Amino acid sequence: MSSTWAVCKREFKAYFLTPIGYVVVGLIAIIAGMSFSISFITHADITQNPSLYSYTAVPDFEETFLSPYLVFCGTLIMFLTPLITMRLLAEERNRGTIEFLLTQPLRDREIIFGKFLAALGMLGTMLLVVVVNLFIMGYFVRVEPPVLIFGLLTVFLMGASCISLGLFVSSVTKTQIMSGTVTFGVTLILFILGNLGEDMPEANPAPEGWPGTLRSVIGIFYTLARGLIVELPVDAHAREMALGIVQPVDIAYYVLFSAFFIFLTFRALESRNWRG
Amino acid sequence: MIAVEGLTKYYGPIAAVEDLSFQVDQGEIVGFLGPNGAGKSTTMRILTAFAPATRGEARIAGFEVHQDPLEVKRRIGYLPERVPLYEEMVVTSFLRYVAELKGVPRAQRTTEVGEALERCGLSHMANRLIANLSKGYKQRVGLAQALIGSPPVLILDEPTVGLDPAQIVEIRQMIKGLRDKHTVLISTHILPEVAMLCERAIIINQGRIVAEDKMENLTKGGGGESLEEIFMRVVSSDRADTATVKKGATA
Numbered sequence: 001m002s003s004t005w006a007v008c009k010r011e012f013k014a015y016f017l018t019p020i021g022y023v024v025v026g027l028i029a030i031i032a033g034m035s036f037s038i039s040f041i042t043h044a045d046i047t048q049n050p051s052l053y054s055y056t057a058v059p060d061f062e063e064t065f066l067s068p069y070l071v072f073c074g075t076l077i078m079f080l081t082p083l084i085t086m087r088l089l090a091e092e093r094n095r096g097t098i099e100f101l102l103t104q105p106l107r108d109r110e111i112i113f114g115k116f117l118a119a120l121g122m123l124g125t126m127l128l129v130v131v132v133n134l135f136i137m138g139y140f141v142r143v144e145p146p147v148l149i150f151g152l153l154t155v156f157l158m159g160a161s162c163i164s165l166g167l168f169v170s171s172v173t174k175t176q177i178m179s180g181t182v183t184f185g186v187t188l189i190l191f192i193l194g195n196l197g198e199d200m201p202e203a204n205p206a207p208e209g210w211p212g213t214l215r216s217v218i219g220i221f222y223t224l225a226r227g228l229i230v231e232l233p234v235d236a237h238a239r240e241m242a243l244g245i246v247q248p249v250d251i252a253y254y255v256l257f258s259a260f261f262i263f264l265t266f267r268a269l270e271s272r273n274w275r276g
Numbered sequence: 277m278i279a280v281e282g283l284t285k286y287y288g289p290i291a292a293v294e295d296l297s298f299q300v301d302q303g304e305i306v307g308f309l310g311p312n313g314a315g316k317s318t319t320m321r322i323l324t325a326f327a328p329a330t331r332g333e334a335r336i337a338g339f340e341v342h343q344d345p346l347e348v349k350r351r352i353g354y355l356p357e358r359v360p361l362y363e364e365m366v367v368t369s370f371l372r373y374v375a376e377l378k379g380v381p382r383a384q385r386t387t388e389v390g391e392a393l394e395r396c397g398l399s400h401m402a403n404r405l406i407a408n409l410s411k412g413y414k415q416r417v418g419l420a421q422a423l424i425g426s427p428p429v430l431i432l433d434e435p436t437v438g439l440d441p442a443q444i445v446e447i448r449q450m451i452k453g454l455r456d457k458h459t460v461l462i463s464t465h466i467l468p469e470v471a472m473l474c475e476r477a478i479i480i481n482q483g484r485i486v487a488e489d490k491m492e493n494l495t496k497g498g499g500g501e502s503l504e505e506i507f508m509r510v511v512s513s514d515r516a517d518t519a520t521v522k523k524g525a526t527a
Binding site for chain 2: 096100
């Protein structure tokens with residue numbers, strides 16, 4: 001346990017001993033801050049004169065501002081996590097410090113969870129920056145606490161899932177650049193597919209005239225593929241949850257997503273014991 | 277303290293180490309000699325439970341490296357060939373981190389780190405960024421790192437590489453001082469160093485042991501040959517036989 005903490009501490013400090021921590025926090029402060037100001041002011045305009053924006057009444061604050069904003073922050077963090085995770089294990093391998101780390105009296109889980117926790121610490125730091133914006137908002141508006149709490153939880157879970165993905169990629173790559181690029185690529189592809197998938201019709205795409213068995217086989221595969229494309233992206237489960245509508249399936253998705261990639265990271269690190 | 281039995285390591289079809297067997301007793305300083313690519317670093321990596329062996333077993337203080345890697349790692353201090361350092365850290369904070377990983381109790385960490393700094397002549401560099409140190413000083417930090425927690429077994433892969441002559445003398449003195457308290461296995465290809473430091477030498481070539489004996493026996497047995505002459509003889513005769521077969525084996 002204390003070794004996990006030691007690894008975590010060193011890793012977290014390293015973010016701020018190198019420029020990367022400042023870059024990430026700076027980026028999130030600028031982007032989340034700007035979008036906050038712009039959409040907050042827009043929302044204020046709408047409440048002043050709803051009919052001008054083709055609303056019949058003053059729109060619900062949580063629904064039109066708070067939860068979309070939090071989902072936006074989550075997506076932003078999702079695309080910034082490669083910067084956090086790329087160095088975790090790839091850098092150790094590149095510098096040769098992996099030889100140092102793996103010959104210390106450490107269990108694999110102490111290394112992996114230490115690094116995972118450090119990345120979660122960075123995620124926490126990024127969330128703190130977002131929370132500063134929310135404090136300003138709290139000064140003007142009263143919000144429903146569940147929306148706020150579950151909104152922030154959503155952002156955290158999104159970030160944690162991406163971190164576990166990034167940690168795994170980092171464990172199988174040799175350089176930071178490779179690790180960061182692959183993580184970013186996978187995240188981006190999932191994100192784009194997810195957005196496109198929402199336009200896919202639910203009905204079976206096979207033409208009516210085709211034989212029944214073929215149609216049903218195509219139907220099964222199509223439903224499966226569509227389900228994966230729509231449900232797999234990290235941001236797919238965020239929207240409802242950020243509104244305070246919490247379903248066990250969404251939480252389970254994030255937990256399983258993280259657990260799966262942490263499991264793979266363990267296997268990747270262990271592979272040194274049987275690979276030539 | 278170190279017992280190796282039939283150790284074999286293949287990288288694909290290439291044998292880096294073949295059927296290696298030797299022993300190092302407690303308190304001994306043993307030199308591990310061989311030309312580049314002889315399998316010295318590979319053996320050391322197996323001994324420190326960093327890389328798996330293809331066959332055979334290695335025990336450190338009675339613990340098999342593959343079965344009890346954690347117990348083995350608790351008992352060794354290892355200086356790899358490529359000195360692994362977190363360049364963004366300051367020397368002391370790096371050493372404190374090592375102390376923490378090695379499970380040195382909190383109260384003793386400061387003295388432990390201070391001692392390691394002192395022994396490796398790093399006290400005046402304690403607050404420097406590792407990235408800004410010269411090669412020789414980085415090498416010393418690597419050495420200090422291995423000494424932290426005073427592990428009973430020290431495995432040092434070319435500890436004097438990159439040091440200036442004065443530093444080499446200092447580090448040798450320091451290693452000599454480790455005798456009795458620690459068991460030390462040093463790999464090197466600087467022969468006079470072995471003659472000065474070690475009680476016993478193991479010479480390997482092409483992954484096999486070609487000579488192993490106490491220093492005085494090695495030099496006496498060959499009819500007054502120097503270590504250099506012995507080294508050249510065993511290495512070149514072996515090279516002629518097997519060079520074509522195992523060419524390209526990496527260290």
